[in-house]
Amino acid sequence: MPSSSLPTTPSSPPSPPLNDNSHAERRLREAEDRLREAIEELQRRQRRAAACGPHQHPPCHHANDESCVANAIGNLCQSFLLSYGVRVGIGILLRAFKLVRRQSYSSLLDLKQLVSEKDLIVREEACRIGLLFGGFTGSYHGLRCLLRKLRKKETPFNTILAGSVSGLSILALDDSNRRRTLALYLLARLAQCSYNSAKSKNKFHLWGSHWRHGDSLLFAFACAQVMYSFVMRPESLPKSYQDFIQKTGPVAQPVYKAVRDCCRGYPVDIVSLSAFLSERKKSNHVELTEFPSIIPCSIIHPDTNSCLAHNADATTATFRKTFPLYFSLTFVPFVVLHLQKFMDAPARTCWLAVKGAVRSTAFLSAFVGIFQGVICLHRKVSPKDHKLVYWIAGGISALSVLLEKKSRRGELALYVLPRAGILVLFVYGRNYVLLGV
Ligand SMILES: [Zn+2]
Ligand SMILES: [Zn+2]
Incomplete structure (x- = not known):
């Protein structure tokens, strides 16, 4: 595994004025040392270039005495181990939180309960993620060395070709949905990069791109679309998205279905809805009709009559x-990827992780709370439902992204x-989406 050690730069202490001579001597000696180091480095580079062939191709940038194959394998192993470690670490920490929630504090020290094969199911996923990142970095470095030798030059084309081929390591993920999500995210990243480069050269820029909260607006627009489709056209969202929104929010699935049917003017499925309500033991308060003009608050939150209590509950839950x-997503990657920094200041790292996690969690909780709030508010002022309400509610609740760090807002929007x-494409017809999603 390649390890790099940075030489510490000697800091010269301020010289006493009486010792001018010795000070000058020391400076001279330091300059000599630096010159010797520079000459040695030059010689090393020449030797490396000679080893790669008689000046046929530009020298590699990796460590001096390492062959290209060793470098590629080293990169593969390092990335594999780091990403494997991050995934397993997150798994262990989440398991620990689960045990704490069950109030079985003593079991935290019991390794069998904490990391047993039965409860901590992360190995396959950790291996796949390790292969994804390890495979990418390993083959990328290997291919770049190979192309450098074959083409006898170093051009951006080499980088692009090496990156594209090693991108095939995405096949390590077995879930095609996740592959698609990652690919779409990278495509958005690519669009962002090309846009930024065009903008910096003053070739082209979007109207409004200089706005201070442009990224939040972009996020709000995207969330409006996503929340609208979640309520009105859930089948257009990938299953993982649907599950995430459903699990995070407080409203049950049959209620969403009733709202959808009500907005579209279809008959509401009274049987399943009343079955759901009797499960919650509130059915006697609600009158169900087949064509309601709006699904009332008493069905949306059957556990409580107060909208305020419902919204507060949704937020805190x-x-x-x-x-x-x-917390795990902030803490573990930092510890694994910056172990030295963590060892230097463990308390500070924990504090930063808690702060970051509180901030991100507050954003998501506020999102859920505001979305529910807008829906309740609509029911207070209007006797009729409209599908646009869910688009607007999504857009307004997305403004909670302002709680997040500025740098994360653009990231989330992307x-x-x-x-x-893709949801915009959906509006134009189903066939497009089957191609696109
Ligand atoms: Zn090489
Ligand atoms: Zn309400």
Whole structure:
């Protein structure tokens, strides 16, 4: 495994004025040392170039005495181990949170309960993620060395070709949905890069791109589309998205179906709806008709009559549910990828992870709370439902992204945007989507 050690730069202490001579001597010696190091480095580079062939191709940039194959394999192993470690670490931390929630604190010290094969099911996924990242970096470095030798020059074409071929390591993921999500995210990234490059050369820029909150607006637009489709056309969203939104929000699936039918003017499935309500033991308060003009609050949140209590519950429940996940996602990658920094200041790292996780969780909880709030508010002022309400509610609740760090807002917009783009295509016809999604 390649390990790089950075030489520490000697810092010269301020010299006493009486010792001018010795100070000058020391400076001279330091300059000599530096010159010697530079000459040695030059010689090393020449030797490396000679080893690769008699000046036939530009020298590689990897460590001096390492062959290209060893470098590629080293990169593969390092990335594999790091990503494997991150995934397993997240799994263990989430398991620990689960045990804490069950209040079995003593079991935290019991390795059998914490990491047993039965409860901690991350191995296959960790291996796949390791192969994805390890395979990518390993084959990318190997291919670049190979192309450098074959083409006897170093051009951007080499980089693009090596990157494209090693991108095939995405096949390590078995779920085609996740492959698609990753590919769409990378495509959005590519679009962002080319756009930024065109903008920096003053070739082209979008109207409104200089706005301070342009990224939040983009995110709001994307979320409006996604939440609208979640309520009105859930089949257009990938299953993982649907499950995530369903699990995070407080409203049950049969209620969404009733809202959808009501908006479209279809008859509401009274049988399944009343079965759901009797499960919640509130059926006697609600009158069900086949063609309601709106699905009332008493069905949307049957557990409580107060909209305010419902919204507060939804917000705090989301916070409790998602905090462990966000904490693990912030903490583990930092520890694994910056182990030295973590060892230097463990308390600070923990504090930063808690702060970051609280911020992200607050954003998601506020999103859920505001979405529910807008829906309740609509029921207070209007006797009729409209599908546009869910688009607007999604857009307004997405403004909670302002709670997030500025740098994360653009990131989130890029993550959600490809889905929203495809949803726009959906409006033009189903066939497009089958090609696109
Ligand atoms: Zn090489
Ligand atoms: Zn309500």
